[in-house]
Amino acid sequence: xxxxxxxxxxxxxxxxxxxxxxxxxxxxxxxxxxxxxxxxxxxxxxxxxxxxxxxxxxxxxxxxxxxxxxxxxxxxxxxxxxxxxxxxxxxxxxxxxxxxxxxxxxxxxxxxxxxxxxxxxxxxxxxxxxxxxxxxxxxxxxxxxxxxxxxxxxxxxxxxxxxxxxxxxxxxxxxxxxxxxxxxxxxxxxxxxxxxxxxxxxxxxxxxxxxxxxxxxxxxxxxxxxxxxxxxxxxxxxxxxxxxxxxxxxxxxxxxxxxxxxxxxxxxxxxxxxxxxxxxxxxxxxxxxxxxxxxxxxxxxxxxxxxxxxxxxxxxxxxxxxxxxxxxxxxxxxxxxxxxxxxxxxxxxxxxxxxxxxxxxxxxxxxxxxxxxxxxxxxxxxxxxxxxxxxxxxxxxxxxxxxxxxxxxxxxxxxxxxxxxxxxxxxxxxxxxxxxxxxxxxxxxxxxxxxxxxx
Amino acid sequence: xxxxxxxxxxxxxxxxxxxxxxxxxxxxxxxxxxxxxxxxxxxxxxxxxxxxxxxxxxxxxxxxxxxxxxxxxxxxxxxxxxxxxxxxxxxxxxxxxxxxxxxxxxxxxxxxxxxxxxxxxxxxxxxxxxxxxxxxxxxxxxxxxxxxxxxxxxxxxxxxxxxxxxxxxxxxxxxxxxxxxxxxxxxxxxxxxxxxxxxxxxxxxxxxxxxxxxxxxxxxxxxxxxxxxxxxxxxxxxxxxxxxxxxxxxxxxxxxxxxxxxxxxxxxxxxxxxxxxxxxxxxxxxxxxxxxxxxxxxxxxxxxxxxxxxxxxxxxxxx
Numbered sequence: 007x008x009x010x011x012x013x014x015x016x017x018x019x020x021x022x023x024x025x026x027x028x029x030x031x032x033x034x035x036x037x038x039x040x041x042x043x044x045x046x047x048x049x050x051x052x053x054x055x056x057x058x059x060x061x062x063x064x065x066x067x068x069x070x071x072x073x074x075x076x077x078x079x080x081x082x083x084x085x086x087x088x089x090x091x092x093x094x095x096x097x098x099x100x101x102x103x104x105x106x107x108x109x110x111x112x113x114x115x116x117x118x119x120x121x122x123x124x125x126x127x128x129x130x131x132x133x134x135x136x137x138x139x140x141x142x143x144x145x146x147x148x149x150x151x152x153x154x155x156x157x158x159x160x161x162x163x164x165x166x167x168x169x170x171x172x173x174x175x176x177x178x179x180x181x182x183x184x185x186x187x188x189x190x191x192x193x194x195x196x197x198x199x200x201x202x203x204x205x206x207x208x209x210x211x212x213x214x215x216x217x218x219x220x221x222x223x224x225x226x227x228x229x230x231x232x233x234x235x236x237x238x239x240x241x242x243x244x245x246x247x248x249x250x251x252x253x254x255x256x257x258x259x260x261x262x263x264x265x266x267x268x269x270x271x272x273x274x275x276x277x278x279x280x281x282x283x284x285x286x287x288x289x290x291x292x293x294x295x296x297x298x299x300x301x302x303x304x305x306x307x308x309x310x311x312x313x314x315x316x317x318x319x320x321x322x323x324x325x326x327x328x329x330x331x332x333x334x335x336x337x338x339x340x341x342x343x344x345x346x347x348x349x350x351x352x353x354x355x356x357x358x359x360x361x362x363x364x365x366x367x368x369x370x371x372x373x374x375x376x377x378x379x380x381x382x383x384x385x386x387x388x389x390x391x392x393x394x395x396x397x398x399x400x401x402x403x404x405x406x407x408x409x410x411x412x413x414x415x416x417x418x419x420x421x422x423x424x425x426x427x428x429x430x431x432x433x434x435x436x437x438x439x440x441x442x443x444x445x446x447x448x449x450x451x452x453x454x455x456x457x458x459x460x461x
Numbered sequence: 462x463x464x465x466x467x468x469x470x471x472x473x474x475x476x477x478x479x480x481x482x483x484x485x486x487x488x489x490x491x492x493x494x495x496x497x498x499x500x501x502x503x504x505x506x507x508x509x510x511x512x513x514x515x516x517x518x519x520x521x522x523x524x525x526x527x528x529x530x531x532x533x534x535x536x537x538x539x540x541x542x543x544x545x546x547x548x549x550x551x552x553x554x555x556x557x558x559x560x561x562x563x564x565x566x567x568x569x570x571x572x573x574x575x576x577x578x579x580x581x582x583x584x585x586x587x588x589x590x591x592x593x594x595x596x597x598x599x600x601x602x603x604x605x606x607x608x609x610x611x612x613x614x615x616x617x618x619x620x621x622x623x624x625x626x627x628x629x630x631x632x633x634x635x636x637x638x639x640x641x642x643x644x645x646x647x648x649x650x651x652x653x654x655x656x657x658x659x660x661x662x663x664x665x666x667x668x669x670x671x672x673x674x675x676x677x678x679x680x681x682x683x684x685x686x687x688x689x690x691x692x693x694x695x696x697x698x699x700x701x702x703x704x705x706x707x708x709x710x711x712x713x714x715x716x717x718x719x720x721x722x723x724x725x726x727x728x729x730x731x732x733x734x735x736x737x738x739x740x741x742x743x744x745x746x747x748x749x750x751x752x753x754x755x756x757x758x759x760x761x762x763x764x765x766x767x768x769x770x771x772x773x774x775x776x777x778x779x780x
Contacts, residue, residue, distance in 0.1 A: 082555045091573055
């Protein structure tokens with residue numbers, strides 16, 4: 007680790023002698039204050055104050071530090087130098103993620119040591135069934151999870167090209183508070199129960215800790231892939247599709263197979279997880295003319311590997327959901343929704359997947375259409391307006407006239423299911439025509455071999 | 462067929478390069494090649510595409526079409542491999558201000574893949590070369606603009622790249638710092654590096670550049686050698702007390718005289734010869750009743766070449 011130049015640079019910046027000495031002193035003073043606050047005993051308030059400081063410093067501040075690890079490079083105009091370095095994506099992710107939070111872990115380590123030494127959980131009924139070591143493990147993984155999430159958000163921000171001010175870290179802090187609150191709730195809820203997952207019972211505490219670890223791993227993988235992209239390392243587009251399949255499988259485990267047949271359940275969850283992930287990915291993906299042209303050219307050239315590397319991940323996830331929808335709706339339409347649901351949501355779950363998958367392509371097509379226009383910087387907001395028009399205004403307006411306005415809402419019967427899919431396909435065809443027309447309108451590239459000069 | 466020795470291959474080859482920002486074509490069918498061991502001045506009006514071109518060569522921007530090769534490496538295909546060969550100083554370079562100069566250089570050396578065993582040597586050598594040896598333990602944020610510039614250049618060259626790209630390196634520097642920078646660039650050239658330097662300060666570029674590449678409106682407006690072509694040639698300026706109509710042709714006919722650029726009262730020309738031959742030239746001119754008022758060695762007139770390239774000549778020029 008110490009041989010990683012990026013990690014060492016962060017050590018130089020974060021672990022200054024002043025910080026190394028002053029942090030334990032401040033921590034000791036805060037804990038002493040907590041110890042003196044309760045007349046009935048000093049150990050429990052001290053231990054819980056240590057845990058509270060851990061959450062504040064390592065989980066929340068650590069998450070923000072990880073976010074700023076990338077944003078600061080833009081802010082201080084050092085990112086170009088880093089992009090031109092020989093550091094690998096792995097070295098960069100480890101160096102930045104662990105290096106930027108090393109001071110938070112220094113303070114956090116002291117806090118956890120105090121907590122483990124002094125905590126007596128029997129005094130808190132909500133945590134009575136937890137061991138101190140497991141609470142410490144949950145805290146450590148919560149910190150790792152939030153730091154990884156912050157780092158990934160920073161990478162997405164850098165890829166999106168904005169140079170955030172310090173104030174932009176506020177959403178990260180709020181997200182951290184939300185996650186920390188949710189996790190605290192989960193710790194209380196899963197104190198003694200077992201969890202049924204994929205038709206087996208699992209000890210709830212271990213399940214929570216392993217889940218935190220696994221999701222942290224996915225965030226690290228996502229960060230590594232984004233870093234590789236920023237460092238011009240070409241990758242195949244398997245990251246988001248793999249996460250879609252994992253998340254669908256993870257969530258499917260919480261639904262009893264007796265309530266929802268396994269194949270239909272898994273196919274449905276691939277669709278219901280994949281569609282929102284594809285929307286988010288398409289929104290964050292580069293959609294400029296250069297990227298589109300490179301993608302098209304790579305498919306025209308005789309290099310399947312290069313063509314796959316240029317394929318956006320939303321497209322792979324979209325095709326995955328379309329495939330799942332086609333199989334589900336044609337082969338086992340009755341298994342696409344759990345029988346336990348009442349009729350209206352059941353019909354929606356059963357009948358809409360194919361239509362929704364097609365509408366995903368229509369909506370992303372609109373994003374590309376406006377991205378290729380005269381104001382690509384406004385493509386996002388303009389597309390949002392049109393999405394609102396297509397998903398809300400038109401259905402409401404035409405619904406008043408008794409007309410079938412939105413293909414997604416055509417769910418009443420098997421016949422309208424196919425009508426809905428056909429209407430969605432029609433929408434998609436129109437948007438595809440618009441995108442192709444706009445691509446054709448682009449100025450042809452000058453290719454004059456005589457123009458070059460040389461000495 | 463015998464392979465061409467790598468020392469004779471160009472340092473940079475750019476072909477049909479097109480780069481677009483949304484609705485703006487920043488580079489339009491740009492093509493040129495730059496020989497190894499040269500210093501090329503990249504000049505042009507604001508917005509001509511100089512920074513975009515440098516960033517494309519450094520593989521920091523992806524052009525729409527075209528091809529860039531650095532040391533015969535295809536920059537668009539192998540950007541990471543190209544980075545090992547290139548040092549880049551951006552116009553808005555940043556430093557880790559809380560780190561010492563030593564730490565900045567140490568980090569740059571390791572991040573650029575230098576063997577850990579050689580890093581200390583590389584730091585010391587780079588600091589010596591840039592005159593930073595006595596500042597190694599000072600924080601980068603505490604240095605003057607000129608010294609910070611030197612640290613940034615040190616970071617860009619510490620791994621001994623074969624090509625160094627510098628975007629406005631002299632901006633904001635005082636005259637003494639600029640002079641030192643010129644000396645540094647000449648030293649880097651002497652060490653075998655190829656430099657491509659973007660700048661608005663033509664007088665300084667003239668001090669060290671061997672060729673000039675002019676960009677205008679995203680296109681190459683001129684690419685010419687500005688140092689004398691022959692190694693032994695020097696540039697001379699002849700001053701006249703009164704105009705002589707055919708002075709350009711008369712001078713060109715004399716022994717040792719190369720390319721001539723004649724204006725009304727001053728004539729610049731390349732001359733190959735020693736002091737005695739220069740004396741003979743002067744004697745011939747005076748014998749021919751040319752009203753000579755002075756003869757002096759001069760640097761290249763980048764200003765005139767630049768203005769001619771972008772189409773707004775500063776003064777009347779006789780070919």
